[in-house]
Amino acid sequence: MAILSRRRFLQIGSGAGLAAAVSSAAPGAGWADLLGPAAPGDRIETVPTYCDLCFWKCGAIAYKKNGRLWKLEGNPADPLSRGRLCPRGTGGVGTHYDPDRLTAPLVRRRDRGDEEWVEVTWDEALAHVADKLRALAREHGPESLAFFSHGIGGNFLKHTFKAFGTPNLVAPSYAQCRGPRDIGFQLTFGEEVGTPERTDIANARCLVLLGSHLGENMHNSQVQEFADAVGSGATVIVADPRFSVAASKAKHYLPVKPGTDLALLLAWMNVLVTEELYDRELIEAHGFGFDSFRAEIALRTPEWAYPITTIDPETIRETAREMARHRPATLVHPGRHVTWYGDDAQRSRAVALLNALLGSWGRRGGFYYPASLPIPKYAGYPDYPKSARGPVDNPDGRYPFADLGLTNGIRAATLSGEPYPIKAWFVYATNLLQAMPSQEETIRAIQKLDLLVVVDTHPSEIAGWADVVLPESVYLERHDDLNTEPFRRPFVSLRQPVVEPPADQKPNWWIARELAGRLGLEAFYPWRDVEEYLDARLSGAGLSLAEMKRRGVFEGAAQPLYFDDGVPEEFPTPTGKIELWSPQLAEKGFDPVPRYTPHQEPPPGAFRLLFGRAPVHTFSRTQTNPLLAEAMPENEIWVNADVARRLGLASGRRVRLRNQDGVLSDPIAVKATERIRTDCVYLVHGFGHTAKGLRRARGRGASDAQLVTRYAVDPLMGATGMNVNFVTLEEA
Amino acid sequence: MARFGMVIDTLRCVGCMDCVIACKTENEVPEGFCRDWITTEVRGRFPTLTMEIRSERCNHCDRPPCVTCCPTGASHVEDFGSLVLIDHELCIGCKACLASCPYDARFVHPDGYADKCTFCVHRVRKGEAPACVAVCPTRCMHFGDLDDPQSEVSKLLASRRSHTLHPEAGTRPRIHFLT
Numbered sequence: 001m002a003i004l005s006r007r008r009f010l011q012i013g014s015g016a017g018l019a020a021a022v023s024s025a026a027p028g029a030g031w032a033d034l035l036g037p038a039a040p041g042d043r044i045e046t047v048p049t050y051c052d053l054c055f056w057k058c059g060a061i062a063y064k065k066n067g068r069l070w071k072l073e074g075n076p077a078d079p080l081s082r083g084r085l086c087p088r089g090t091g092g093v094g095t096h097y098d099p100d101r102l103t104a105p106l107v108r109r110r111d112r113g114d115e116e117w118v119e120v121t122w123d124e125a126l127a128h129v130a131d132k133l134r135a136l137a138r139e140h141g142p143e144s145l146a147f148f149s150h151g152i153g154g155n156f157l158k159h160t161f162k163a164f165g166t167p168n169l170v171a172p173s174y175a176q177c178r179g180p181r182d183i184g185f186q187l188t189f190g191e192e193v194g195t196p197e198r199t200d201i202a203n204a205r206c207l208v209l210l211g212s213h214l215g216e217n218m219h220n221s222q223v224q225e226f227a228d229a230v231g232s233g234a235t236v237i238v239a240d241p242r243f244s245v246a247a248s249k250a251k252h253y254l255p256v257k258p259g260t261d262l263a264l265l266l267a268w269m270n271v272l273v274t275e276e277l278y279d280r281e282l283i284e285a286h287g288f289g290f291d292s293f294r295a296e297i298a299l300r301t302p303e304w305a306y307p308i309t310t311i312d313p314e315t316i317r318e319t320a321r322e323m324a325r326h327r328p329a330t331l332v333h334p335g336r337h338v339t340w341y342g343d344d345a346q347r348s349r350a351v352a353l354l355n356a357l358l359g360s361w362g363r364r365g366g367f368y369y370p371a372s373l374p375i376p377k378y379a380g381y382p383d384y385p386k387s388a389r390g391p392v393d394n395p396d397g398r399y400p401f402a403d404l405g406l407t408n409g410i411r412a413a414t415l416s417g418e419p420y421p422i423k424a425w426f427v428y429a430t431n432l433l434q435a436m437p438s439q440e441e442t443i444r445a446i447q448k449l450d451l452l453v454v455v456d457t458h459p460s461e462i463a464g465w466a467d468v469v470l471p472e473s474v475y476l477e478r479h480d481d482l483n484t485e486p487f488r489r490p491f492v493s494l495r496q497p498v499v500e501p502p503a504d505q506k507p508n509w510w511i512a513r514e515l516a517g518r519l520g521l522e523a524f525y526p527w528r529d530v531e532e533y534l535d536a537r538l539s540g541a542g543l544s545l546a547e548m549k550r551r552g553v554f555e556g557a558a559q560p561l562y563f564d565d566g567v568p569e570e571f572p573t574p575t576g577k578i579e580l581w582s583p584q585l586a587e588k589g590f591d592p593v594p595r596y597t598p599h600q601e602p603p604p605g606a607f608r609l610l611f612g613r614a615p616v617h618t619f620s621r622t623q624t625n626p627l628l629a630e631a632m633p634e635n636e637i638w639v640n641a642d643v644a645r646r647l648g649l650a651s652g653r654r655v656r657l658r659n660q661d662g663v664l665s666d667p668i669a670v671k672a673t674e675r676i677r678t679d680c681v682y683l684v685h686g687f688g689h690t691a692k693g694l695r696r697a698r699g700r701g702a703s704d705a706q707l708v709t710r711y712a713v714d715p716l717m718g719a720t721g722m723n724v725n726f727v728t729l730e731e732a
Numbered sequence: 733m734a735r736f737g738m739v740i741d742t743l744r745c746v747g748c749m750d751c752v753i754a755c756k757t758e759n760e761v762p763e764g765f766c767r768d769w770i771t772t773e774v775r776g777r778f779p780t781l782t783m784e785i786r787s788e789r790c791n792h793c794d795r796p797p798c799v800t801c802c803p804t805g806a807s808h809v810e811d812f813g814s815l816v817l818i819d820h821e822l823c824i825g826c827k828a829c830l831a832s833c834p835y836d837a838r839f840v841h842p843d844g845y846a847d848k849c850t851f852c853v854h855r856v857r858k859g860e861a862p863a864c865v866a867v868c869p870t871r872c873m874h875f876g877d878l879d880d881p882q883s884e885v886s887k888l889l890a891s892r893r894s895h896t897l898h899p900e901a902g903t904r905p906r907i908h909f910l911t
Contacts (some may be wrong), residue, residue: 226746
């Protein structure tokens with residue numbers, strides 16, 4: 001065997017180029033190891049850009065060897081990566097080489113969902129889409145088109161569809177992710193947490209995480225700061241049904257019963273208020289309705305919370321006192337994916353209120369005031385047409401505090417035809433079948449459409465249901481809009497192509513502009529190519545594209561971050577104060593101080609289905625990346641070790657999960673572990689692919705999305721709580 | 733002569749596998765193989781648990797059994813940094829070194845030679861840190877000369893509790909885990 005391998009090596013050696021031949025003749029011990037992967041004479045080039053493996057947009061340096069993509073490193077000049085990418089960003093190389101990528105525009109040949117295609121030219125595909133959209137606009141109005149997108153790559157298409165005249169522009173990052181959190185904070189402080197989160201983890205002396213599994217959830221800057229906080233001896237308090245990686249760093253681990261975090265938060269506030277440990281000065285100066293708040297919170301004693309949360313009262317008191325000891329540098333992390341139980345905006349508001357009592361807003365080690373670089377928008381666009389009809393996703397303001405579009409609202413309107421018909425979906429870079437609850441509803445809505453267009457890099461599940469699939473180049477092969485998101489110091493970063501796409505994939509800006517041209521919207525694209533657009537924007541801020549191409553990132557002057565640095569103590573709520581008791585909520589008939597309402601319990605023998613993140617994957621979009629798939633090829637179902645023993649399930653045994661509605665998952669391996677409660681099971685989101693074209697990922701592990709047939713809609717703002725499903729385990 | 737080693741802070745490490753993926757891209761490690769990996773050790777009963785997460789690789793031992801057992805001299809201790817390296821040309825792929833390594837750090841490269849972590853000697857020679865150390869988002873990994881009392885690794889070892897893997901094997905491993 002060894003000799004065969006050796007022979008294979010000699011054959012390869014003799015067939016290789018001159019450099020290899022010279023090298024293999026070179027004498028000297030360990031030459032290959034000493035030389036490493038780049039031989040003398042290899043041509044190494046570097047190109048700065050920013051990452052797209054998730055939405056964090058870390059600055060990266062791409063290395064090419066002899067014209068081929070070699071590796072990616074963090075850009076040391078970038079404030080987000082600080083020179084270090086996360087494992088997904090490092091593995092971004094695999095997105096370019098992934099053999100499962102889409103290569104040409106596709107038009108559906110048979111029934112929707114059959115994944116039977118005819119390859120067409122870009123001209124044919126775009127003409128087909130434009131013809132359909134024009135006909136729909138004539139018959140139903142341009143508002144009958146809904147656009148779903150994720151990430152900065154959607155900017156140009158959004159521009160095209162605003163010009164087309166639809167107000168129905170949505171993203172699952174709101175109603176299936178962080179929306180409730182931002183509403184909870186807005187209702188309290190008048191400002192949202194935003195993205196990247198304005199959390200000053202690096203300077204926190206006490207960090208409280210509720211279900212937020214930093215380190216598994218790999219938002220780069222946050223994880224770097226988390227390690228810094230742990231390294232500098234900050235106290236970490238973790239409440240999670242699962243002993244997460246973060247829990248292993250914690251001084252206090254509270255194995256809270258799933259669905260009861262709100263009760264725990266109220267009890268913590270009870271301790272701070274009754275023991276007068278809160279920031280009295282801040283609350284007296286800036287709090288609204290403290291007396292009413294105190295009267296309500298007085299009822300929520302640790303003894304009240306004990307049977308609900310299963311956390312004993314002394315632990316609740318001890319951890320609350322620990323938080324108070326470190327205030328205002330105690331950060332109760334707001335989380336990001338918070339759509340759990342349908343009362344998520346109120347739970348997030350409780351997180352905001354707890355931070356208010358601790359005085360952490362606007363304080364070092366709490367929440368800082370971020371700033372973004374004032375890069376002007378492109379100046380040469382005409383005004384968008386005014387739509388006569390408003391968006392369909394939130395009719396009559398049913399969810400009074402929703403401030404962005406609801407994907408589930410669009411889906412509901414597509415199904416009902418009310419308040420007016422939605423006839424086309426255009427989907428950019430979001431796999432709606434894995435991102436939204438109830439696949440059955442999504443598919444039923446798709447069947448009502450006259451047109452479903454999907455732009456993706458991969459033949460994802462949603463692409464499988466499309467009428468037209470448009471293959472996009474990956475981030476390493478394209479430009480995107482400038483990243484100017486607010487951070488500690490304002491900055492701008494550039495995404496630019498490193499290598500050519502391997503086949504007929506096109507960048508989103510090109511697709512958006514070509515489609516606009518075919519819809520008679522040429523006036524909305526006065527620039528010839530995206531570099532002209534980028535240069536115009538950068539020039540407006542005294543920068544240039546040429547300089548940005550070299551640097552990748554430009555940082556502006558440092559801004560004050562905290563009240564102590566001179567940030568004005570202002571709270572842009574209607575009362576101008578931190579609303580402890582909320583007049584806004586009272587007016588709309590909601591609890592002005594959050595109240596805990598019990599959620600449905602799993603039936604006997606069933607477990608609550610929980611899902612989360614792994615550090616090497618993003619959503620359902622990285623499972624075919626060869627490097628990331630190798631690091632984690634499939635997910636496992638975490639089952640408490642005692643429970644697994646009782647069920648006769650050893651680690652590695654394949655099971656299927658059956659939910660309360662009889663839906664059966666694909667086979668998934670059991671992970672019998674001490675690291676989880678007995679009343680729930682857990683898996684990493686994004687696996688269990690069913691699309692035929694995802695050859696590397698298909699049939700690997702199970703999909704939580706498939707099992708999330710039920711969801712609880714947040715009455716404040718319409719987000720979908722998804723941790724309300726129960727499963728049993730069956731032999732696979 | 734320097735004696736390079738690593739000191740890895742398990743309190744900071746989150747086991748994200750960035751070290752594994754950075755090594756694979758840096759060194760063009762073929763699919764199906766890796767030169768470093770993550771080990772997670774859980775102790776206790778829920779919810780009273782402790783967990784140690786470690787980034788592991790070749791220990792570049794002071795007493796390397798892989799060098800002693802190598803019939804051709806391919807596995808050797810390099811003058812530079814006392815690194816344990818492999819001469820691909822001399823290696824016959826006999827796997828004696830694979831069997832002798834208590835850390836299971838070696839594999840046979842598809843091209844036929846024994847392969848493993850080199851501490852990224854090609855980077856270290858240019859004054860750069862190994863790829864795994866340079867990429868780590870938690871900054872839990874430190875590389876340097878264990879013989880230099882002024883080096884960062886020596887100072888960390890002097891100031892914190894630490895352990896090595898399989899000390900009973902007598903190999904004197906040069907990767908130390910801070911706890």
